Structures are given as C-alpha cells and as structure tokens.
Amino acid sequence: MYVLWIIIVSLTSRNCVAIDSTLVNVKKYCRDKDRLITSEENDEYLLIAAENNMNIILASNDYEEPQPKIWYYQDRYRENPEKEVELEMDNNISYSRIYTMPDLSLVVKNFTVIDAGIYRCHGKEGQEEEKKYNYRIEPLLKDIGGEFLEKGNLTEWGKYQEIYLWPVNTKFAVSRMTDLAEIREEVILQVISEWGPWSPCKQCINNRGIKTSRGYCRLKSIINSTMIEKNDSVIIHFFRGSPMLPCKSALLQSEFPSISRIVRYLPEFILTETCKRCRVKKKKKGKMFRYAKRYVLAEGAHLTITCPESTIETQVIWKKDALTLKKGTAQSFRQKDREARVMVDTFSTLYLKDVSQQEQGNYTCYVNNINMMRMKIIVVSKTRLLTQGILRRCVSCRSRGDLGSCKDPFTMNSTQIALEKGIDAVPCVSGWCGKIIESQNLNNEYGIATQRLCFQRGPDDNEERCAYTVWNYKKVYMCLCYGDLCNGTMKTTIASSFLITLSVCLIRWLI
Numbered sequence: 001m002y003v004l005w006i007i008i009v010s011l012t013s014r015n016c017v018a019i020d021s022t023l024v025n026v027k028k029y030c031r032d033k034d035r036l037i038t039s040e041e042n043d044e045y046l047l048i049a050a051e052n053n054m055n056i057i058l059a060s061n062d063y064e065e066p067q068p069k070i071w072y073y074q075d076r077y078r079e080n081p082e083k084e085v086e087l088e089m090d091n092n093i094s095y096s097r098i099y100t101m102p103d104l105s106l107v108v109k110n111f112t113v114i115d116a117g118i119y120r121c122h123g124k125e126g127q128e129e130e131k132k133y134n135y136r137i138e139p140l141l142k143d144i145g146g147e148f149l150e151k152g153n154l155t156e157w158g159k160y161q162e163i164y165l166w167p168v169n170t171k172f173a174v175s176r177m178t179d180l181a182e183i184r185e186e187v188i189l190q191v192i193s194e195w196g197p198w199s200p201c202k203q204c205i206n207n208r209g210i211k212t213s214r215g216y217c218r219l220k221s222i223i224n225s226t227m228i229e230k231n232d233s234v235i236i237h238f239f240r241g242s243p244m245l246p247c248k249s250a251l252l253q254s255e256f257p258s259i260s261r262i263v264r265y266l267p268e269f270i271l272t273e274t275c276k277r278c279r280v281k282k283k284k285k286g287k288m289f290r291y292a293k294r295y296v297l298a299e300g301a302h303l304t305i306t307c308p309e310s311t312i313e314t315q316v317i318w319k320k321d322a323l324t325l326k327k328g329t330a331q332s333f334r335q336k337d338r339e340a341r342v343m344v345d346t347f348s349t350l351y352l353k354d355v356s357q358q359e360q361g362n363y364t365c366y367v368n369n370i371n372m373m374r375m376k377i378i379v380v381s382k383t384r385l386l387t388q389g390i391l392r393r394c395v396s397c398r399s400r401g402d403l404g405s406c407k408d409p410f411t412m413n414s415t416q417i418a419l420e421k422g423i424d425a426v427p428c429v430s431g432w433c434g435k436i437i438e439s440q441n442l443n444n445e446y447g448i449a450t451q452r453l454c455f456q457r458g459p460d461d462n463e464e465r466c467a468y469t470v471w472n473y474k475k476v477y478m479c480l481c482y483g484d485l486c487n488g489t490m491k492t493t494i495a496s497s498f499l500i501t502l503s504v505c506l507i508r509w510l511i
Helices: 154-174 178-186 234-241 250-255 257-263 382-390 414-419 491-510
Strands: 008-010 026-029 046-050 055-058 070-074 098-100 106-108 117-122 134-139 149-152 187-195 202-205 208-223 244-246 268-276 291-298 303-306 316-320 323-325 342-344 349-352 361-367 370-380 392-400 424-428 432-437 449-455 465-471 474-482
Touching: 046 055, 046 244, 134 250, 149 154, 154 178, 154 187, 154 257, 154 268, 178 187, 178 234, 178 257, 187 234, 187 268, 208 234, 208 257, 250 257, 323 342, 392 432, 414 424, 424 449
Parallel strands: 008 187, 026 055, 046 134, 149 268, 291 370
Antiparallel strands: 055 106, 070 117, 098 106, 117 134, 187 208, 202 208, 208 244, 208 268, 303 349, 316 323, 316 361, 342 349, 361 370, 392 424, 392 449, 432 449, 432 474, 465 474
C-alpha cells in the first residue's frame, strides 16, 4: 500500500553579510553552518533556483576571521571530479562576471545555464569540507504568464495543500499513465514546500505587525529500497543525482517533460503570521542625502545633470555605485567599447551618452564631503516600451442579476466599455480571458453573478473551452478564450451549448 506524505521542509539559511555595492538586483544566499541536519541527501547543499541574468552571491564567511579557502565547481551528476572555479581577474571589477569578494564570497553575475552545478568552498587540502558552504544552482523556466502566488495563514495553507499539493501527489501515487507508472516502479515522487526564512516584522501598528515566509515548490524523490543497487537505469541515475529540484526546473523539463508539465505551474505559498517587537531603523542624519531623484531612460537616450547647491568654488565628487568618477575623464562601462559614455567635466556636470543597461545604477554626488544627492538611473529597452501596444486586453467586470452590465449577452465594444462605469478593458499579459457564471446550471436563475477577468496563465493544452469547475470553493460555469477582449463575446458559450444539444439529439436518435 502506498503511503502518501505531505512534507514541509524548512530552509535553514539566514541573511549573510555578503554585500557588493556594484551589483543591482542581487540575491544573496548563506548556508548556516549551525543548521538543523535533516537527512544526508537533503543536507548536502543549499538548493538555489536561479533565473537567467540573475546576479548571485554565495557566502562563505562564518562570522569569524576568514580562513584560506577555494571555491570548487562540479557538474550536477558528479560524473567529473570537482575543479577550481575559474575566476576573472579584471582590474575593473565591473567587467568581471565571476569573482570573489574580500570575505571570500563568490559572485556570479548574469547567471546562465552553463553556470548551473554544485559549488563548494573549502581549504585546498580539504579543510572545512563538512558541507558548510555547499550550494547547488538550478536554472528555472521562464514564467510566460507571470508568477502565481497564494497567500494566507495556516488555515489557508491547509486549503492550499488540498487544492494544489494533494491532487498532484495522488496522481504520482496511483496514475496509470505510462511515464508515471515506469517512474513509480523505481522512484517515489512528492511535491513539497521548502520554507524560506521569516521576513522582518512589517506593517507595524501598536508594536504588532506581520511577518512572512515563502514556501518554495520542490519536487522531492526517494529511490525505492528494491532499486538502490540498480545503476543502469536512466531514472535512477537522474533522481539519485537530483534528490530535490525546483518545480520550474529547466533540467526537469528537458529530461522528464511529462513530470515538468504537472508541477511547473503549481503556485507557491506566502505564509503570514502576526509578530511583535517591530524593529525601527533609525537613519543617521550624517548619511542621508538632501536630494533624491529617479530617472527612467530609454536605450540610446542622453542625460545631463548638475549636483545641487554646487558652485565653481565647491569641491564636487560623483560616484556610480562604489566607483568614483574622475573629473575631465570620460569612460565606458561596456566591454571593448572605445567610445565614452559617462563623463564628468571640469565644472562637475555629469553627462550620460547613448545609455544602455551598463550605465544604469545608483549615482551619488557630494559637495564639500556633504551627502548632497542620490540618483537612480533605470534604462528600459525600446522593445519593452512598445510592449504595452501589443498586449491583449480582457474585459474586467462583475455584476449580479438581470440589470447588471456584466451579464450575457455582452454587446459592448471597446469604446462603450471606456464609457461604462464598473467595466474596464485591462491589459492581459497571458492573453487568456475568462468568464465565470456562479451557478450550477445555465437556466438564467434570478440573482446569478457573472464575472469577466484576465487569467495569469491558460490551460496546459492551450485549448479554448467552457466547462463546470470549482472556483473559490464554489461550483461555477467557466469559459476560457484567447484573444483581445474575447471574453466579451458569446462564441465559446454558443459553441459549447450547440455541442451539448447535438450530443443529446444523437443519443436520443440512437436509442
């Protein structure tokens, strides 16, 4: 008899003092050496789910005097021996993609698939090699329709398990699909939540607030006891080297696409809990800037700006992140670019020319050693600026009864929608629109509620359809369609009704 378990695993990593001021949108990971040991295979490394172009810092310090250590890399299946990480030694650290910081933390900028694998930090002769600083980086599949998250307390967490986790684990346990049945003979698969650390206490009122912890979706595998000695199986080889994977793992998609299709769209859960003793961070007046500005520039744009309250007699210093910009010296932050993009003239005026992603960041200016202005430059690609024009839209409304504007038949066009109160045409990234009728039948009962909305993602088979389903614990009639303002029409509903009527007539004729 197959025993079904829903497992909650806690991440024991904590915030580290691994900081690089030259990086933007960086995620820091620290594996606590005093972590709670669970099992040998799951405690070997800290699993990191990384998206493409993400900046990552792997911390190695243990709050003591740093000892001589070296970072090593090994492929995920451990088919080759570990080797030293090839560090880049450019004099300008902004040009290096992989390098170490003074506290021996490893920095990986603009993460790609070739960076995936196991990273270990220990002494050259094996010192400190007790899995203190082991990490495994796994690339994630890109979210097409945006990230889908559930949020709530422990009660909502129980409902989340019933709706999302239990059906998937039951499918793994009893499904007769050929792929799942073959895998089940050798490996037991379970979808679990791996909890991240608690956030600081926020939204505080009267010394009480809310803290959150994110439950990351993970696919855990356990080798069947009868198959432990089997070494020639592709399934055993894969899951023995990957006892736990992110649900959106790109590796899982390439090796076992049938499993990936089941788990990659599962939402993750944000657990909320009340807390007290909120921390109030007091800013030091000496480090505050008098002015703060923010500029969003398109690629190729130019910007000229002077430091406030500066004159010819004052001493002005400009910095980009942690790098000081010298007066009268033009430079570029792009590799192999001979043309100057950033310059500070003799009058302390900052010039940005033909900007790109390399020029964005935090710029600060100081007048006579006084923190004067902090400025954030964000560079947006031209294609992103034009995206809004090609987005599909969905009708967004909700009404109840015969007098509601959202009910069927819906005859408003985009012009009429703009003039009607309570009805909007909202951009929809996924392009999938929906209509929900809160009724167990379609007999036009009095007081039926109708809702039209945008879905973050469409069905797995990308097929338009109408069917009865459960929505927010209610049995409803739901229609899905793909297109601009498609949920303002009755095409899908009419087609479904026609097919149902035709089926009934054929059955009666055959009888």
